[in-house]
Amino acid sequence: MIRTANGASAFCNRYWLIEKAAVNTKLQIGLLAGAGLSLAGCSANWGWYVVSPLTPKGQSNLQFLLAGLQQTIALSLTAILISVVVGLLVALPGLSERRGLRAFNRIYVELVRAVPILVLILWVYYGLPQVANVSINVFWAGVIALALSDSAFQAEIFRAGIQSIPRGQHEAAKSISLGYLDTMRFVILPQAIRRILPALGNQFVYMLKMSSLVSVIGMQELTRRANELVVTEYRPLEIYTILVLEYLVLILIVSAGVRWLESRLQTDKRG
Amino acid sequence: MDSPGNAIITLDGVGKFFGDFRALNEVTLSVDFGERVVVCGPSGSGKSTLIRCINRLERHDSGRIMVDGVEMTDDPRSIDTIRREVGMVFQQFNLFPHLTVLQNLTLGPLRVRKLSKSESESRAMHYLERVQIPEQAGKYPAQLSGGQQQRVAIARALCMEPRIMLFDEPTSALDPEMIAEVLEVMVQLAESGMTMMCVTHEMGFARRVADQMVFMDRGEIVEKAPPERFFNDPHSERCKRFLQQILAH
Numbered sequence: 001m002i003r004t005a006n007g008a009s010a011f012c013n014r015y016w017l018i019e020k021a022a023v024n025t026k027l028q029i030g031l032l033a034g035a036g037l038s039l040a041g042c043s044a045n046w047g048w049y050v051v052s053p054l055t056p057k058g059q060s061n062l063q064f065l066l067a068g069l070q071q072t073i074a075l076s077l078t079a080i081l082i083s084v085v086v087g088l089l090v091a092l093p094g095l096s097e098r099r100g101l102r103a104f105n106r107i108y109v110e111l112v113r114a115v116p117i118l119v120l121i122l123w124v125y126y127g128l129p130q131v132a133n134v135s136i137n138v139f140w141a142g143v144i145a146l147a148l149s150d151s152a153f154q155a156e157i158f159r160a161g162i163q164s165i166p167r168g169q170h171e172a173a174k175s176i177s178l179g180y181l182d183t184m185r186f187v188i189l190p191q192a193i194r195r196i197l198p199a200l201g202n203q204f205v206y207m208l209k210m211s212s213l214v215s216v217i218g219m220q221e222l223t224r225r226a227n228e229l230v231v232t233e234y235r236p237l238e239i240y241t242i243l244v245l246e247y248l249v250l251i252l253i254v255s256a257g258v259r260w261l262e263s264r265l266q267t268d269k270r271g
Numbered sequence: 272m273d274s275p276g277n278a279i280i281t282l283d284g285v286g287k288f289f290g291d292f293r294a295l296n297e298v299t300l301s302v303d304f305g306e307r308v309v310v311c312g313p314s315g316s317g318k319s320t321l322i323r324c325i326n327r328l329e330r331h332d333s334g335r336i337m338v339d340g341v342e343m344t345d346d347p348r349s350i351d352t353i354r355r356e357v358g359m360v361f362q363q364f365n366l367f368p369h370l371t372v373l374q375n376l377t378l379g380p381l382r383v384r385k386l387s388k389s390e391s392e393s394r395a396m397h398y399l400e401r402v403q404i405p406e407q408a409g410k411y412p413a414q415l416s417g418g419q420q421q422r423v424a425i426a427r428a429l430c431m432e433p434r435i436m437l438f439d440e441p442t443s444a445l446d447p448e449m450i451a452e453v454l455e456v457m458v459q460l461a462e463s464g465m466t467m468m469c470v471t472h473e474m475g476f477a478r479r480v481a482d483q484m485v486f487m488d489r490g491e492i493v494e495k496a497p498p499e500r501f502f503n504d505p506h507s508e509r510c511k512r513f514l515q516q517i518l519a520h
Binding site for chain 1: 326327351354355357358363366367379383424427428430
């Protein structure tokens with residue numbers, strides 16, 4: 001017991017130093033450490049030893065938790081890439097002059113948007129193999145469910161973005177007899193994507209968070225690993241705090257990336 | 272003037288509705304190869320709609336439109352064939368804001384005419400020199416003045432080497448001091464023998480270059496005459512009144 005308490009307070013002290021440095025350097029890192037510390041609080045009820053980098057046991061626990069990063073990132077990235085492509089492909093018919101194509105867009109969006117992600121994950125993993133007579137592993141079940149669910153939102157974002165481009169741009173493209181695909185590729189989408197970049201960033205953040213739901217079908221991503229460790233270590237507070245921090249770091253990185261992209265594209269426009 | 276042999280644009284009884292509003296009513300007009308037609312009239316008279324029908328930015332509801340021997344139908348091929356021969360300049364320039372001036376100009380040649388990059392760029396520079404702003408090639412539209420933007424828009428249309436140029440109030444969005452530089456380019460273009468249809472209220476320009484003046488009101492062509500007769504001896508009351516108002520200051 002005494003040994004444990006000493007270990008915990010040593011850990012707390014280290015965190016204090018880290019936090020001090022962070023606040024001085026950058027807001028984002030400060031935010032992170034601040035969040036960690038305010039949760040830690042250095043009270044006797046905390047048992048950071050389970051994830052202490054100073055002990056072999058803590059190290060192996062940390063390693064086990066962090067190993068989920070790769071899965072979470074791979075899952076979210078694959079799903080977001082697919083959902084952006086599918087979203088765009090669903091958005092374009094929604095802007096057509098043909099009623100049938102618009103109806104396809106509406107039905108897809110309304111149906112897919114109406115299914116809770118968790119339900120979709122369960123359905124894809126347990127239901128789809130029976131319907132389609134295919135075997136599907138947890139990773140691809142997760143990717144399909146997340147991408148499908150997100151694609152309805154992406155479709156609406158793309159539709160809004162494309163609709164926000166003035167009609168004159170379409171007309172100018174027509175006046176130099178540019179075809180539909182070239183008009184989209186060279187004229188409309190480059191401008192629309194600039195405008196919807198903040199929303200696309202939002203969706204990526206959302207996707208990272210929703211990927212935690214794939215833990216229910218046994219995918220060894222961050223949340224699943226945290227759950228498993230809690231079962232063996234009985235320290236949910238510390239382990240889930242680490243889990244929160246893991247997502248926070250991932251999402252702050254994504255946010256910074258989106259901001260960087262935004263500023264880069266903006267300078268393109270103004271020169 | 273209306274000899275069908277030389278006509279490059281023929282409108283025959285063209286009608287167009289926007290909902291219940293009759294934008295064009297039985298418009299019949301013929302433009303010869305190399306001819307310069309200036310269309311004027313009060314706002315809402317259908318003059319923009321008229322020229323927008325010629326390259327299918329608006330679909331006409333009735334009548335026939337022939338451009339360079341091709342009838343404009345719902346067939347995308349006829350639309351495409353005609354658009355390749357017709358350049359257009361808009362009131363709001365409609366340059367592509369995310370592309371440089373040079374990229375604005377080369378997009379059509381590269382993607383539609385399938386020219387090589389170097390061919391497209393040398394063509395673009397040729398027309399930028401004609402509109403007298405070759406030094407702006409690397410800039411983005413937002414970095415240019417309105418007059419410069421409109422000249423880029425004219426160059427962009429010319430890069431497609433069209434046989435006909437349509438102008439839809441090209442100087443209406445410009446500050447007064449920039450109108451002259453755009454009109455100057457248009458006069459040069461007219462002198463080079465380009466077939467032109469211009470919707471404009473610049474009557475000085477009209478007097479200088481027009482072969483035919485067209486006055487429209489409520490979707491109809493009310494008066495059609497050579498500029499001399501049009502300005503000095505208009506037949507219709509509506510046209511007289513319009514000219515008095517527009518020439519008063």
